[in-house]
Amino acid sequence: MHLPIRTVTPESESAAIIGWVHEIRDLGGLMFFLIRDRTGIIQVTIPKKKVPAEVLDAARDVSRESVVRVRGRVKAIDKAPGGREIVPDGLEIISLAGSPLPLDVAEKVPAEMDTRIDSRFLDARKPRVRAIFCIRSAVTCAATEFLHSRGCINITTPKIVAAATEGGTELFPIAYFEKEAFMNQSPQLYKQMMMAAGFEKVFEIGPIFRAEEHNTIRHLNEATSLDVEVSFADHNDVMELLEDLIVYVYESVAGTCGDDLAELGISLSIPGKPFPRIRYEEAIEIANRTIEDKLSFGDDLTPAAERAIGSGIGQHYFIVDWPTDIRPYYAMPYPDRPELCKAFDMMHPRMELSSGAQRVHDHDLLVERIRAKGLAPEAFEFYLKAFRYGMPPHAGWGLGIERLVMTMLDLGNIREAVLFPRDRHRLTP
RNA sequence: GCCCAGGUAGUGUAGUGGCCUAUCAUGACGGCCUGUCACGCCGUCGACACGGAUUCAAAUUCCGUCCUGGGCGCCA
Numbered sequence: 001m002h003l004p005i006r007t008v009t010p011e012s013e014s015a016a017i018i019g020w021v022h023e024i025r026d027l028g029g030l031m032f033f034l035i036r037d038r039t040g041i042i043q044v045t046i047p048k049k050k051v052p053a054e055v056l057d058a059a060r061d062v063s064r065e066s067v068v069r070v071r072g073r074v075k076a077i078d079k080a081p082g083g084r085e086i087v088p089d090g091l092e093i094i095s096l097a098g099s100p101l102p103l104d105v106a107e108k109v110p111a112e113m114d115t116r117i118d119s120r121f122l123d124a125r126k127p128r129v130r131a132i133f134c135i136r137s138a139v140t141c142a143a144t145e146f147l148h149s150r151g152c153i154n155i156t157t158p159k160i161v162a163a164a165t166e167g168g169t170e171l172f173p174i175a176y177f178e179k180e181a182f183m184n185q186s187p188q189l190y191k192q193m194m195m196a197a198g199f200e201k202v203f204e205i206g207p208i209f210r211a212e213e214h215n216t217i218r219h220l221n222e223a224t225s226l227d228v229e230v231s232f233a234d235h236n237d238v239m240e241l242l243e244d245l246i247v248y249v250y251e252s253v254a255g256t257c258g259d260d261l262a263e264l265g266i267s268l269s270i271p272g273k274p275f276p277r278i279r280y281e282e283a284i285e286i287a288n289r290t291i292e293d294k295l296s297f298g299d300d301l302t303p304a305a306e307r308a309i310g311s312g313i314g315q316h317y318f319i320v321d322w323p324t325d326i327r328p329y330y331a332m333p334y335p336d337r338p339e340l341c342k343a344f345d346m347m348h349p350r351m352e353l354s355s356g357a358q359r360v361h362d363h364d365l366l367v368e369r370i371r372a373k374g375l376a377p378e379a380f381e382f383y384l385k386a387f388r389y390g391m392p393p394h395a396g397w398g399l400g401i402e403r404l405v406m407t408m409l410d411l412g413n414i415r416e417a418v419l420f421p422r423d424r425h426r427l428t429p
Numbered sequence: 430g431c432c433c434a435g436g437u438a439g440u441g442u443a444g445u446g447g448c449c450u451a452u453c454a455u456g457a458c459g460g461c462c463u464g465u466c467a468c469g470c471c472g473u474c475g476a477c478a479c480g481g482a483u484u485c486a487a488a489u490u491c492c493g494u495c496c497u498g499g500g501c502g503c504c505a
Contacts, residue, residue: 045465328505331505355505
């Protein structure tokens with residue numbers, strides 16, 4: 001039996017713990033070890049003349065980052081971290097760590113992202129890295145709770161798909177027995193088909209794959225998307241759902257991840273509802289006041305434009321009413337002004353987090369929209385079929401989990417928000 | 430894909446033609462040290478990505494290769 005290190009208090013009489021050797025300080029007659037597990041760090045103090053010989057031998061042999069079991073008396077002592085320390089009766093090396101270490105877990109010396117990812121298992125021993133992933137876990141957990149509470153059904157859609165069905169982004173081709181197949185870029189078509197199934201409200205948290213050769217701090221080739229689709233809803237309904245979700249997730253993290261946030265030095269401020277809605281045409285106007293390369297109607301927002309708008313607003317916001325031409329075929333055009341559509345992006349001041357729309361649910365209009373994008377409706381037969389036998393009006397969005405975590409925790413690089421990032425150059429570990 | 434910047438001990442760095450058998454820190458090893466908490470002090474160990482070129486002389490300049498970071502493009 002062993003105790004989580006956090007639960008060992010100055011009032012404890014004795015304790016047995018298992019953890020990694022975080023630091024060793026040898027003062028001569030006295031040795032100090034810091035032992036770390038995922039709950040915290042405790043000091044183990046060894047007065048060399050007073051401990052059993054086996055303890056002394058193990059203390060001399062052990063290396064940093066080895067796994068050790070320690071049992072002994074707990075002493076309340078102000079000078080020790082956490083106000084307590086263990087004086088061991090037993091010290092057992094369970095797994096001796098090699099030396100030198102590929103990176104310094106105690107972070108006396110920093111390591112570059114590349115070095116860190118090469119030894120991600122060691123990097124993730126750092127309390128601040130662990131904290132990021134505990135918070136990410138809380139984020140997806142809170143999002144799942146929230147969507148269940150709103151009556152959404154958690155679905156899983158295929159990640160291996162038949163063809164480059166959506167146009168736009170590049171797909172990763174794979175061999176599927178005798179057929180050509182691709183890694184899916186989004187669950188978009190499948191979650192819409194579940195509207196035709198009458199599931200009414202669905203969500204999925206899953207991987208998406210984009211074969212773009214981008215090389216930035218905010219793109220990954222394998223990312224995690226939170227996708228939602230709701231029937232009998234329009235774009236305004238799902239924007240409200242999205243901002244409710246963001247606020248719920250922030251509140252949940254603030255309420256349950258206090259120690260992790262403290263580890264990261266973050267004091268989380270909960271976004272205020274409603275998020276401002278800015279029309280696309282207003283957005284380019286605002287951006288054009290400050291950016292060099294002016295935008296005109298029909299241009300997508302550049303990163304510089306996103307930052308210019310974001311820094312003025314200073315909080316999460318929506319950009320609504322986009323030109324139909326620069327949104328996907330499934331975005332619903334306004335009937336009275338079809339050059340605009342019921343699409344939106346949800347933005348953090350730093351970057352886009354989510355995009356969504358009310359969808360085209362009319363079969364013939366959808367075919368027309370697909371053609372207008374220069375795509376062949378025949379390639380979409382499996383999808384279009386769902387629009388012929390009673391497709392309800394519906395709307396939805398997709399939200400990048402890594403970007404949500406990145407912006408929530410003010411991380412400098414999206415790779416901080418994923419354990420094993422896949423980017424232009426990295427396929428291992 | 431275009432552009433910019435890089436690759437020096439395990440890790441993070443200094444060094445832009447000779448002053449470099451390469452700086453500092455961390456680390457490892459040895460020594461001293463009974464209250465450290467980035468412990469301190471002394472000693473030792475360990476590196477110029479690879480290949481070619483220029484030069485009396487290359488970590489430093491040039492060419493090529495490989496690798497990396499970032500900006501942009503692209504990204505429904």
